[in-house]
Amino acid sequence: MxxxxxxxxxxxxxxxxxxxxxxxxxxxxxxxxxxxxxxxxxxxxxxxxxxxxxxxxxxxxxxxxxxxxxxxxxxxxxxGADRIAQTGLAKALETEIDRLNKTGQFKATFEQQGILPNVHNDTAIILYRMAQEVLNNMVKHSNAQHITFKLSFIDNLIILAISDDGNGFDIDEQMKNGNGAGLHNLQKRATLINATLTMQSIIGQGTQVTIELPYSYDPNYNTKTETGPG
Structure with missing residues (x-):
């Protein structure tokens, strides 16, 4: 195993x-x-x-x-994967949002709820790359004006919710037409880190992708916590 x-x-x-x-x-x-x-x-x-x-x-x-x-x-x-290990997942995501805002194309916001525990670096990197992939897809296809990242730690779950107010799309139709490779890739990575990925999209209203990662303490890897922005 x-x-x-x-x-x-x-x-x-x-x-x-x-x-x-x-x-x-x-x-x-x-x-x-x-x-x-x-x-x-x-x-x-x-x-x-x-x-x-x-x-x-x-x-x-x-x-x-x-x-x-x-x-x-x-x-x-x-x-920079090393930066995630040095600064933590929350700060890495916040930096990504800052980078997006500097383009002037979107109004992007980052919210954090709860004190985020530090996770194994391999898991954090995969979660970060998943967030980047979702963000890149929104930037390319959504025609959104606002994008929101919300990172929470509730009931031993690390929850990352990414939403936009863009075009939205029919998920089933995308999968049926063979355009679901990106979603399949996200699902595969979520399974690898024992996370659950859900996607909701309404045409004309936008899309939300939620990743829920169960947290279990490991003294070999989880040695610090991450506070919110500021």
Whole structure:
């Protein structure tokens, strides 16, 4: 049984690694690569411009460089598994919400109820990646204006509820049409960490994904607690 769990955990970690590499590739191509290209073009052409135009282009290049550095830091933060071990799950999720708010596309909020116990790092990473996957899907498909993360510890359950006020969709229809790979992947990871995943979606009103993880104390791994934001 323990060997099977180890194999499943390794498989999930490999899948997470593959998704992480795809995420890096997309960010480099879609965002960071474009900014770097603009910087390169400005630097190559700045000597051909008149003085005033060259000065303006230099200012623009400084701003683009600052943006590139900020985006690189944000990408590094979103990928850092070690950071979860250092700061805890709640802080990692709160940082993800801050990153989303900085895009200006959504109004995202993070709420915490109860004192969250620290969980095994492998479990915390999988839970964090599940939250990222849900968030990424909402960003891509929901057309929402508001996204809410609520993290609770109630009756020995760690509960993460992520909701939006977007388009919503027919879950059964998505599964029937073969578009349920993301949901299937989330369910598989939830099973791996002994969590329960439920999804509710109403067309025109939005979607909520809830992950409930039973907590059991392990002195080898659970050595601290996490308080709420602030």
């Amino acid at each position: 323990q060997k099977l769990y180890a194999e499943q955990l390794l498989q999930s970690q490999l899948e997470i690694q593959e998704q992480t590499l795809q995420h890096i590739s997309k960010e480099l191509h879609d965002n960071l690569g474009q900014v770097a290209s603009l910087i390169k073009i400005n630097l190559y052409t700045i000597g051909l411009d008149e003085k005033d135009k060259a000065a303006q282009k230099l200012d623009d290049t400084r701003e683009l460089t600052k943006q590139l550095i900020t985006d690189l830091k944000a990408l590094s933060v979103s990928l």
